[in-house]
Amino acid sequence: AQKVTQTQTSISVMEKTTVTMDCVYETQDSSYFLFWYKQTASGEIVFLIRQDSYKKENATVGHYSLNFQKPKSSIGLIITATQIEDSAVYFCAMSPLSGSFNKLTFGAGTRLAVCP
Amino acid sequence: DPKIIQKPKYLVAVTGSEKILICEQYLGHNAMYWYRQSAKKPLEFMFSYSYQKLMDNQTASSRFQPQSSKKNHLDLQITALKPDDSATYFCASSQDLGGRAETLYFGSGTRLTVL
Numbered sequence: 207a208q209k210v211t212q213t214q215t216s217i218s219v220m221e222k223t224t225v226t227m228d229c230v231y232e233t234q235d236s237s238y239f240l241f242w243y244k245q246t247a248s249g250e251i252v253f254l255i256r257q258d259s260y261k262k263e264n265a266t267v268g269h270y271s272l273n274f275q276k277p278k279s280s281i282g283l284i285i286t287a288t289q290i291e292d293s294a295v296y297f298c299a300m301s302p303l304s305g306s307f308n309k310l311t312f313g314a315g316t317r318l319a320v321c322p
Numbered sequence: 323d324p325k326i327i328q329k330p331k332y333l334v335a336v337t338g339s340e341k342i343l344i345c346e347q348y349l350g351h352n353a354m355y356w357y358r359q360s361a362k363k364p365l366e367f368m369f370s371y372s373y374q375k376l377m378d379n380q381t382a383s384s385r386f387q388p389q390s391s392k393k394n395h396l397d398l399q400i401t402a403l404k405p406d407d408s409a410t411y412f413c414a415s416s417q418d419l420g421g422r423a424e425t426l427y428f429g430s431g432t433r434l435t436v437l
Binding site for chain 2: 210241243248249250251252253256299308309310311312313314315
Protein backbone atom coordinates (compact mmCIF):
# COMPACT_ATOMS: atom_id res chain seq x y z
CA ALA A 207 0.00 0.00 0.00
CA GLN A 208 1.10 3.52 -0.72
CA LYS A 209 1.33 6.26 1.86
CA VAL A 210 1.89 10.00 1.49
CA THR A 211 2.91 12.21 4.39
CA GLN A 212 2.91 15.98 4.56
CA THR A 213 4.24 17.03 7.93
CA GLN A 214 3.78 20.77 7.53
CA THR A 215 0.24 21.61 8.57
CA SER A 216 0.50 25.27 7.67
CA ILE A 217 3.05 27.74 6.38
CA SER A 218 2.94 31.51 6.27
CA VAL A 219 5.19 33.51 3.94
CA MET A 220 5.53 37.02 2.69
CA GLU A 221 4.49 37.83 -0.83
CA LYS A 222 7.17 37.51 -3.54
CA THR A 223 9.27 35.09 -1.52
CA THR A 224 9.99 31.42 -2.21
CA VAL A 225 8.35 28.62 -0.26
CA THR A 226 9.03 24.90 -0.16
CA MET A 227 6.45 22.37 0.92
CA ASP A 228 7.58 18.91 1.95
CA CYS A 229 6.16 15.54 1.04
CA VAL A 230 7.48 12.04 1.66
CA TYR A 231 5.94 8.88 0.38
CA GLU A 232 6.07 5.15 0.81
CA THR A 233 5.60 2.59 -1.92
CA GLN A 234 6.67 -0.90 -2.88
CA ASP A 235 6.64 0.03 -6.56
CA SER A 236 9.83 0.76 -8.44
CA SER A 237 8.05 3.20 -10.72
CA TYR A 238 5.25 5.57 -9.83
CA PHE A 239 3.83 9.02 -10.44
CA LEU A 240 3.80 11.97 -8.06
CA PHE A 241 1.46 14.93 -8.21
CA TRP A 242 0.77 18.20 -6.50
CA TYR A 243 -2.71 19.65 -6.37
CA LYS A 244 -4.00 22.89 -4.92
CA GLN A 245 -7.33 23.39 -3.20
CA THR A 246 -8.53 26.98 -3.19
CA ALA A 247 -10.71 28.63 -0.59
CA SER A 248 -13.74 27.90 -2.74
CA GLY A 249 -12.94 24.20 -2.53
CA GLU A 250 -11.82 23.82 -6.11
CA ILE A 251 -9.03 21.25 -6.60
CA VAL A 252 -6.58 22.13 -9.33
CA PHE A 253 -3.72 20.08 -10.76
CA LEU A 254 -0.37 21.88 -10.57
CA ILE A 255 2.53 19.65 -11.54
CA ARG A 256 3.63 16.03 -11.77
CA GLN A 257 6.83 14.02 -11.60
CA ASP A 258 7.28 10.62 -13.17
CA SER A 259 9.59 8.62 -10.94
CA TYR A 260 11.70 7.31 -13.83
CA LYS A 261 12.59 10.84 -14.91
CA LYS A 262 15.65 12.31 -13.22
CA GLU A 263 14.99 15.89 -14.21
CA ASN A 264 12.83 17.86 -11.78
CA ALA A 265 9.56 19.03 -13.28
CA THR A 266 8.89 22.76 -13.65
CA VAL A 267 5.67 24.51 -14.62
CA GLY A 268 5.48 28.28 -14.40
CA HIS A 269 6.50 29.33 -10.90
CA TYR A 270 6.08 25.78 -9.58
CA SER A 271 8.96 23.35 -9.49
CA LEU A 272 9.70 20.08 -7.78
CA ASN A 273 12.61 18.84 -5.73
CA PHE A 274 12.49 15.12 -6.39
CA GLN A 275 14.83 13.05 -4.24
CA LYS A 276 14.05 9.45 -5.03
CA PRO A 277 16.50 7.88 -2.55
CA LYS A 278 14.76 9.82 0.20
CA SER A 279 11.26 9.15 -1.18
CA SER A 280 10.73 12.87 -1.15
CA ILE A 281 8.97 15.23 -3.54
CA GLY A 282 9.02 18.84 -2.41
CA LEU A 283 7.01 21.58 -4.11
CA ILE A 284 8.77 24.90 -4.59
CA ILE A 285 6.82 28.05 -5.36
CA THR A 286 8.90 31.03 -6.36
CA ALA A 287 7.77 34.64 -6.31
CA THR A 288 4.68 33.77 -4.33
CA GLN A 289 1.51 35.75 -4.87
CA ILE A 290 -1.46 36.37 -2.62
CA GLU A 291 -3.55 34.12 -4.82
CA ASP A 292 -1.20 31.21 -4.07
CA SER A 293 -2.84 31.04 -0.64
CA ALA A 294 -4.49 27.63 -0.61
CA VAL A 295 -4.11 24.08 0.67
CA TYR A 296 -1.56 22.06 -1.26
CA PHE A 297 -1.84 18.31 -1.58
CA CYS A 298 0.82 15.85 -2.55
CA ALA A 299 -0.42 12.63 -4.17
CA MET A 300 0.96 9.52 -5.77
CA SER A 301 -0.15 6.79 -8.12
CA PRO A 302 1.49 3.50 -9.04
CA LEU A 303 2.71 2.92 -12.57
CA SER A 304 0.23 0.32 -13.64
CA GLY A 305 -2.93 -1.36 -12.47
CA SER A 306 -3.62 1.87 -10.65
CA PHE A 307 -6.74 2.92 -12.42
CA ASN A 308 -5.65 6.41 -11.37
CA LYS A 309 -6.19 5.63 -7.74
CA LEU A 310 -4.37 8.54 -6.17
CA THR A 311 -3.20 8.41 -2.58
CA PHE A 312 -3.23 11.90 -1.10
CA GLY A 313 -1.40 13.49 1.79
CA ALA A 314 -3.21 15.49 4.44
CA GLY A 315 -2.29 18.80 2.87
CA THR A 316 -0.31 21.92 3.77
CA ARG A 317 -2.12 25.20 4.16
CA LEU A 318 -0.17 28.09 2.66
CA ALA A 319 -0.89 31.66 3.59
CA VAL A 320 0.82 34.33 1.51
CA CYS A 321 0.83 37.66 3.29
CA PRO A 322 1.18 41.09 1.68
CA ASP B 323 -17.53 27.62 -17.63
CA PRO B 324 -16.95 24.66 -15.34
CA LYS B 325 -16.10 21.52 -17.25
CA ILE B 326 -17.13 19.14 -14.50
CA ILE B 327 -20.50 19.93 -13.00
CA GLN B 328 -21.52 18.53 -9.65
CA LYS B 329 -24.98 18.96 -8.22
CA PRO B 330 -26.01 19.94 -5.69
CA LYS B 331 -23.23 21.99 -4.16
CA TYR B 332 -24.62 21.50 -0.66
CA LEU B 333 -26.82 18.68 0.59
CA VAL B 334 -28.33 18.08 4.01
CA ALA B 335 -29.86 14.70 4.76
CA VAL B 336 -31.24 12.88 7.75
CA THR B 337 -29.81 9.62 9.02
CA GLY B 338 -31.23 6.64 7.20
CA SER B 339 -32.26 8.51 4.08
CA GLU B 340 -30.94 8.14 0.54
CA LYS B 341 -29.36 10.74 -1.71
CA ILE B 342 -27.94 10.92 -5.21
CA LEU B 343 -24.98 13.10 -6.07
CA ILE B 344 -24.82 14.17 -9.69
CA CYS B 345 -21.71 14.53 -11.84
CA GLU B 346 -21.36 15.46 -15.50
CA GLN B 347 -18.12 16.17 -17.31
CA TYR B 348 -17.71 18.05 -20.57
CA LEU B 349 -14.04 17.44 -21.14
CA GLY B 350 -14.57 14.52 -23.50
CA HIS B 351 -12.86 12.21 -21.03
CA ASN B 352 -13.34 8.48 -20.96
CA ALA B 353 -12.63 7.86 -17.29
CA MET B 354 -14.45 9.21 -14.25
CA TYR B 355 -13.95 8.87 -10.52
CA TRP B 356 -15.36 9.63 -7.12
CA TYR B 357 -13.20 10.84 -4.25
CA ARG B 358 -14.24 11.79 -0.73
CA GLN B 359 -12.80 14.41 1.58
CA SER B 360 -13.82 14.40 5.22
CA ALA B 361 -12.67 16.33 8.25
CA LYS B 362 -10.92 13.23 9.58
CA LYS B 363 -9.22 11.92 6.46
CA PRO B 364 -7.43 13.29 3.42
CA LEU B 365 -8.91 12.90 -0.04
CA GLU B 366 -9.77 9.25 -0.53
CA PHE B 367 -10.34 7.33 -3.71
CA MET B 368 -13.74 5.67 -3.90
CA PHE B 369 -14.48 4.47 -7.45
CA SER B 370 -13.14 4.59 -10.96
CA TYR B 371 -15.06 4.08 -14.20
CA SER B 372 -13.82 3.72 -17.74
CA TYR B 373 -16.26 3.82 -20.66
CA GLN B 374 -19.07 3.41 -18.14
CA LYS B 375 -17.57 0.26 -16.71
CA LEU B 376 -16.59 -0.02 -13.05
CA MET B 377 -12.85 -0.53 -12.85
CA ASP B 378 -12.03 -0.17 -9.18
CA ASN B 379 -14.01 0.06 -5.98
CA GLN B 380 -12.28 1.00 -2.76
CA THR B 381 -15.44 1.65 -0.80
CA ALA B 382 -16.11 -1.05 1.76
CA SER B 383 -19.79 -0.32 2.05
CA SER B 384 -22.38 -1.36 -0.55
CA ARG B 385 -24.38 1.69 0.52
CA PHE B 386 -22.35 3.63 -2.00
CA GLN B 387 -23.37 2.83 -5.57
CA PRO B 388 -22.07 4.71 -8.61
CA GLN B 389 -24.39 4.96 -11.60
CA SER B 390 -23.31 5.79 -15.13
CA SER B 391 -26.17 6.44 -17.54
CA LYS B 392 -23.94 8.09 -20.15
CA LYS B 393 -20.22 8.16 -20.77
CA ASN B 394 -19.93 11.66 -19.35
CA HIS B 395 -22.13 11.02 -16.32
CA LEU B 396 -21.20 9.35 -13.07
CA ASP B 397 -23.68 9.79 -10.27
CA LEU B 398 -23.23 8.48 -6.75
CA GLN B 399 -26.15 6.99 -4.87
CA ILE B 400 -25.77 6.73 -1.11
CA THR B 401 -28.34 4.78 0.86
CA ALA B 402 -29.01 4.42 4.58
CA LEU B 403 -27.04 7.58 5.27
CA LYS B 404 -25.02 7.86 8.47
CA PRO B 405 -23.50 10.91 10.14
CA ASP B 406 -20.04 9.49 9.30
CA ASP B 407 -20.90 9.87 5.62
CA SER B 408 -20.71 13.64 6.09
CA ALA B 409 -17.97 14.80 3.74
CA THR B 410 -17.33 16.60 0.51
CA TYR B 411 -17.62 14.27 -2.44
CA PHE B 412 -15.56 15.14 -5.49
CA CYS B 413 -16.12 13.83 -8.96
CA ALA B 414 -13.08 13.74 -11.22
CA SER B 415 -12.22 12.70 -14.73
CA SER B 416 -9.22 11.91 -16.89
CA GLN B 417 -8.72 11.34 -20.59
CA ASP B 418 -8.29 7.63 -20.13
CA LEU B 419 -7.63 5.06 -17.48
CA GLY B 420 -4.59 3.13 -18.47
CA GLY B 421 -1.18 2.04 -17.41
CA ARG B 422 0.22 5.52 -17.38
CA ALA B 423 -1.25 7.70 -14.67
CA GLU B 424 -3.41 10.43 -16.10
CA THR B 425 -3.88 13.89 -14.70
CA LEU B 426 -7.17 14.13 -12.86
CA TYR B 427 -9.51 17.07 -13.21
CA PHE B 428 -11.87 17.64 -10.30
CA GLY B 429 -15.34 19.05 -9.97
CA SER B 430 -16.17 21.59 -7.30
CA GLY B 431 -17.61 18.97 -4.97
CA THR B 432 -20.86 18.26 -3.17
CA ARG B 433 -20.74 18.91 0.55
CA LEU B 434 -22.97 16.37 2.26
CA THR B 435 -24.08 16.80 5.85
CA VAL B 436 -25.95 13.95 7.52
CA LEU B 437 -27.88 14.88 10.66
